[in-house]
Amino acid sequence: MKFRQEEDSIGVIDVPEEAFWGAQTQRSLTNFPQDVETMPENLIRAIVYIKKAAAIVNANEGKLDEEKRDLIIYAADEILKGKYTDQFPLTIWQTGSGTQTNMNVNEVISHIANAKKGEKLIHPNDHVNMSQSSNDVFPTAMHLSTFINLKDNLFPAIEEIIKSLEKLEKENDIIKTGRTHLQDATPVKLSQEISGWKVMVERDYEILKEVSKYLRKLAIGGTAVGTGINAKKNFGDEMASELSKELASEFVSDTNKFYQLSSKNALVNTHGAIKTLASDMYKIASDIRFSSCGPRCGIGELIIPANEPGSSIMPGKVNPTQVESITMVAIQIMANDLAITMANSQGQMQLNTYMPLIIYNMDQSISLLSKSLTCFRKNLLEGLKANQEKIKENLDRSLMLVTSLSPHIGYDKASKIAKYAYQKGLTLREASHELGYIDEKDFDKYVKPENMV
Structure with missing residues (x-):
């Protein structure tokens, strides 16, 4: 060389x-x-x-x-x-x-x-x-790159996820067994369950858009320590104006450059919102994993797309690979959030000297989540189907339908019916008949899943 x-x-x-x-x-x-x-x-x-x-x-x-x-x-x-x-x-x-x-x-x-x-x-x-210093250029670049990355990549991916969940919600007006503590609970519509997922993402998106507004405030013009030495007084304002034109987004020069150089809390708050979204996507993915487990020996109420063979030894196996991918991404983002939070806490005097670590983890989180949301939507949500036969079978067998009897015969008697049915392997109707707490006509009147949702 x-x-x-x-x-x-x-x-x-x-x-x-x-x-x-x-x-x-x-x-x-x-x-x-x-x-x-x-x-x-x-x-x-x-x-x-x-x-x-x-x-x-x-x-x-x-x-x-x-x-x-x-x-x-x-x-x-x-x-x-x-x-x-x-x-x-x-x-x-x-x-x-x-x-x-x-x-x-x-x-x-x-x-x-x-x-x-x-x-x-x-x-x-x-x-x-x-008219610049690394000390104001680098944090300014961190804000610019993060804001543009969010706007161009993560925000559109979130919006598409919301649309996909809205479609699933409209298509699945089906009554199913609810589950709390991973145990049978009172009925719920599949559409209601999906609406909960959708609103999680919508609320997370609202918060992320709100906190990311603070990335519009820039450090440029602060130069070495925040005083603006070697730069003209209006340099920061003029830079923000020029960058707004170049990047087609509105940026402003922060009124306090000492804050901008020494703290990175706008980035911490933004990543915190990204982490929250990642944690909710973990929950949604896990719900799908539980509901689709089977196909014959598990809950089996959802049918996931068969994207690739699931096993090198078991023919015909289909695994929830999109679930596993996005939940791994979520864990990585949670780890990144800890690193970013720790890095921000280490700012000393007039400068935070952990900025490369912060921006690397931020950039990775946005990139990973943007791409993962797109894969999750295309390769799982858009092909997700309800197994209506299995849903009805599980609903008919649920002992928690007895909850609708509590207002009429009391909690204790309703509890005895459920326990008796479980111990004897009976239906609720059969257990109720044998115990004699309520006649069959009233049983049919009160135990209606469609009135419980």
Whole structure:
């Protein structure tokens, strides 16, 4: 491999000749673990958008001439077209401020711009990083990338899940045995059970949209510690305005940059809402797993699609693989939430230095849940069927129908009928007849599942 020499404040270092990065990126590659988790592409794109916006704002403020502005914009646009994805190799396990990744972007933009110009006109710090610090760029990028990721990926996936559940609810106006504590309970409609699932997702979605609004507030303009040193007073407002245009979403400069640099609670709250949704999806998936267990020796009231063979040894077996997939994803998201919460708690003085960990877990959670919801919907919900014969069989055998007798003969007598029927292997009607607590005409009048739902 051929090398060229690059220099920074530490000194001279060899950089691969074909690399577009510079000395600080190379030092990070040398000093931190390699072949492990790298910075999310969504975050890199967000930083590039920040650099492009900063070039425009700095030029408007008279701090950057038009030629330098245009070269930085050109380089940023080239990256945003996806041409240089291999030039951002740094791990998340670096400095907690993300400084090396900020400089990685600065250096690559500088290199592309200078290659176009044919001379070293653009400096990564003096020009690309003008009026900025890693300490306000990185948290701004975290907010931008998370907000856009939610809007473009997770929100649409949630909306499709809600539509699918609405369809299932309308199609399944069937009375079935209710279950509490995984034991037989009074009847419920399958549509009512599904409506509970639907509302879980709807309420989680409402909360997620509400808490994610705080991601619109940006740290940019705070520079190193929140005071805005080396940036003009209105730089943050102008950056928020420019980024709003670029990303077709409304962003604002936060009124308190000290808060934005030292706390990541907007991200903690957002991920908390994502975790809540994941936990409810776990519950929905588990309900389907229990209700579909069988097909002959379990509850068997739901029939799941046969997407793939379920066993390497048992022919004809079908397993709830979509359930298993999304519940594993839910557990991963719960683990990510703990990591994000712990990372936020470790902010010290004017800066939180656990930001790469936070954004990696956030990006993974959104990506995993978005894709998992889509698979769960297409490969399970859209093919889920009610086993009406099994549902009727279980309902007819349920002892908890006796609950409807309690107002007429009392709790104690109703309880004796249920226990007697269970012990003797009788139906409720047969047990009631033998005990003589109520005549058959009144029994038929009161024990009607359709009046119990």
